[in-house]
Amino acid sequence: xxxxxxxxxxxxxxxxxxKSVGLALLIFGIVLVIAGYFVSPARMTFNNIIGFTFLIxxxxxxxxxxxxxxxxxxxxxxxxxxxxxxxxxxxxxxxxILIPILLNLHDVFHWTHPEVVNSDKILKEKAPYLNVxxxxxxxxxxxxxxxxxQRFITKNSEKQDFSKEQxxxxxxxxxSAIFIPLFAITITFTAIDxxxxxxxxxxxxxxxxxxxxxxxxxxxxxxxxxxxxxxxxGYLVKGLSSDHYYSLGxxxxxxxxxxxxxxxxxxxxxxxxxxxxxxxxFLQRWEGSWIAYSIGLIIIRFVIPYFGLLxxxxxxxxxxxxxxxxxILFAHFYDLYFLVMPNYSRSGVVFSWFELGFPMLIIGALIxxxxxxxxxxxxxxxxxxxxxxxxDFRL
Amino acid sequence: xxxxxxYGYSAIFDKPDDIIKAAKTVAEHGYKKYDVNTPYPIHGxxxxxxxxxxxxxxxxxxxxxxxxxxxxxxMWWMSAxxxxxxxxxxxxxSFPAYIPVVFEVTVLSASxxxxxAMLFIFFKFPNNSHPLQGTEYLKKVSSDKYGIIILADDEKxxxxxxxxxxxxLNASELEPIYWDNDEIxxxxxxxxxxxxxxxxxxxxxxxxxxxxxxxxxxxxxxxNWMMEQERQNVQQKSLxxxxxxxxxxxxxxxxxxxxLPYQFYGKPDLAGEKLINPIPxxxxxxxxxxxxxxxxxxxxxxxxxxxxxxxxxxxxNPPSLHSEKLRxxxxxxxxxxxxxxxxxxxxxxxxxxxxERWAVINYIRVLQRAMNAKESDIK
Numbered sequence: 001x002x003x004x005x006x007x008x009x010x011x012x013x014x015x016x017x018x019k020s021v022g023l024a025l026l027i028f029g030i031v032l033v034i035a036g037y038f039v040s041p042a043r044m045t046f047n048n049i050i051g052f053t054f055l056i057x058x059x060x061x062x063x064x065x066x067x068x069x070x071x072x073x074x075x076x077x078x079x080x081x082x083x084x085x086x087x088x089x090x091x092x093x094x095x096x097i098l099i100p101i102l103l104n105l106h107d108v109f110h111w112t113h114p115e116v117v118n119s120d121k122i123l124k125e126k127a128p129y130l131n132v133x134x135x136x137x138x139x140x141x142x143x144x145x146x147x148x149x150q151r152f153i154t155k156n157s158e159k160q161d162f163s164k165e166q167x168x169x170x171x172x173x174x175x176s177a178i179f180i181p182l183f184a185i186t187i188t189f190t191a192i193d194x195x196x197x198x199x200x201x202x203x204x205x206x207x208x209x210x211x212x213x214x215x216x217x218x219x220x221x222x223x224x225x226x227x228x229x230x231x232x233x234g235y236l237v238k239g240l241s242s243d244h245y246y247s248l249g250x251x252x253x254x255x256x257x258x259x260x261x262x263x264x265x266x267x268x269x270x271x272x273x274x275x276x277x278x279x280x281x282f283l284q285r286w287e288g289s290w291i292a293y294s295i296g297l298i299i300i301r302f303v304i305p306y307f308g309l310l311x312x313x314x315x316x317x318x319x320x321x322x323x324x325x326x327x328i329l330f331a332h333f334y335d336l337y338f339l340v341m342p343n344y345s346r347s348g349v350v351f352s353w354f355e356l357g358f359p360m361l362i363i364g365a366l367i368x369x370x371x372x373x374x375x376x377x378x379x380x381x382x383x384x385x386x387x388x389x390x391x392d393f394r395l
Numbered sequence: 396x397x398x399x400x401x402y403g404y405s406a407i408f409d410k411p412d413d414i415i416k417a418a419k420t421v422a423e424h425g426y427k428k429y430d431v432n433t434p435y436p437i438h439g440x441x442x443x444x445x446x447x448x449x450x451x452x453x454x455x456x457x458x459x460x461x462x463x464x465x466x467x468x469x470m471w472w473m474s475a476x477x478x479x480x481x482x483x484x485x486x487x488x489s490f491p492a493y494i495p496v497v498f499e500v501t502v503l504s505a506s507x508x509x510x511x512a513m514l515f516i517f518f519k520f521p522n523n524s525h526p527l528q529g530t531e532y533l534k535k536v537s538s539d540k541y542g543i544i545i546l547a548d549d550e551k552x553x554x555x556x557x558x559x560x561x562x563x564l565n566a567s568e569l570e571p572i573y574w575d576n577d578e579i580x581x582x583x584x585x586x587x588x589x590x591x592x593x594x595x596x597x598x599x600x601x602x603x604x605x606x607x608x609x610x611x612x613x614x615x616x617x618x619n620w621m622m623e624q625e626r627q628n629v630q631q632k633s634l635x636x637x638x639x640x641x642x643x644x645x646x647x648x649x650x651x652x653x654x655l656p657y658q659f660y661g662k663p664d665l666a667g668e669k670l671i672n673p674i675p676x677x678x679x680x681x682x683x684x685x686x687x688x689x690x691x692x693x694x695x696x697x698x699x700x701x702x703x704x705x706x707x708x709x710x711x712n713p714p715s716l717h718s719e720k721l722r723x724x725x726x727x728x729x730x731x732x733x734x735x736x737x738x739x740x741x742x743x744x745x746x747x748x749x750x751e752r753w754a755v756i757n758y759i760r761v762l763q764r765a766m767n768a769k770e771s772d773i774k
Contacts, residue, residue: 268492272485312452313448395438
């Protein structure tokens, strides 16, 4: 059968509607963000952190997806690997979203106030790690690592479209092998710096893994949405079947369970040990309307995707899979909101146009990036030696 | 050959691509009863054969959910209803603690049910015979060839058509496969009356042997030597004494050592006057007193006798041992309280021997002295 498979790929232009939708979302998002910063800088900075970590999840998660494919020698994801590669170009948007946070550090991180740190024994002890200078060095270092590896991997992959050399795959495997441990470190410390240090007295050793599980879910969901949409409109290589969708769905299902496992592990130990220095984090999220929000997290992030992706047809049917992917992406935003916003509003959940600015901006920016890249580059890694086997992939 | 019953018609292919194509073509021709045998799982075969998803998953789901429910009910019954004990200050029914167990039981029951259902329902265990067993065909497809077989009881089965179909697909070998005559008339030996009778006999022998060992053999010589000893057991009839009582009262006018009868029941003040502490204050007596005090007295009276009970609220707090009254009491008066109890305090005569009671009193004196030291002590 493999001998009969032909790679049928026709490069097609996106309709101009894509660009206008992306642009509209981006501009509207930017307007909301700027307006939000004028009205309530503190609230907007918290939203900025949600947006920043949300984009990292999609972008760096996609980079992780690409490097895992290389490292594992997977073939099933090769026909749409380029989609994940396109998403990694979002790494160039990250600095722009980071800048407003850096300008408003004092509004969100109270360990940045020297007078607070000096009067607080715990924060004093943590100061060698939690200080503004080291924080800046860390995040700039992380961005540098991400951008470097994004460039290396995508460049080699794109070069292969024309040269069709096997050696480029080998090169990318080596680069991926270096990237994976760096990914583990950077994503863990990103979670600690931007999410855990919002409450600098609190600590949880599993927190990095918690953010990682959400990261993979968000990037898988974004890739799945893009793959289904582009494949339905014939932008991708012919021959993608329900088996490919099934594999994406199965991975999302697995990581949904992984998230629940990690989130519950974190909760169970804190609940059992009942130590005041740990429990207050959950108690904050059990006050006022946060109770409903916390229970909602279990349902939205675990129960619904679990039953939504449990059966085989639900993973093979592009329509149902698309709905579940959008749901999971939303659930990741919901999760980040759960991690961040109780620090802004102790009494209860707040939601209005402030919260919409960053998601719009990010989605708009990603659509525009896709649109731009699709003009210059192939949407399929047509030179990859694994492509044929990838199209042939059957369960 | 003619007396044999046809099972199906088989074809052998050399390449995995060919077998997928063959399976597809056979399915397209409308055959329902056919099977493919390959040395390893071939990706895409489910689609080619147009197989429906297995029903096995439903069994896993149902048994898994039942397992989860059973685990929750068991733990709820054990820890919240039948034997409620406070663990770590958590409620009796604390669901987060159950989740790991529920998870494990769900996985365990679902996986065991899946395997058993696969064996008994889908593979028709204990049936372990199959017409393909021992055929040349099976030998080939379990090493390096790929085989397909159309069964003779398929509605559309026609030997010539099937043969032509396989030939058009370039099958390398064609072969009809017949039922083994022994196998057709084969009945499972486990349903034979002889075997069932054998099982019944074994069961009866086994239970009889167990009954004999536990109820008879252990009471025979020499197995009863540990149990039957030359000794007077409690409540046992005596063969020596004429009145037949095994348990004897002390000889009249004597008492056992360390068991001086207490003569002042109901008269604690008299006890305070008459009784004198026979235990001199010494390091060992104070140590004994502290040990016993910490064990029996301190839960209510506190380690320092302040009366700030460790059993906060579960038992009324006793008055302090440092009051003027208590310090002016004689040792005998305190001995009376320990022996008889007072108000809510029960008697401790069974927990503490007389000597221990006196030692405790010595230790209480130490506590009192420590709290209300004299001028001379400070110098």
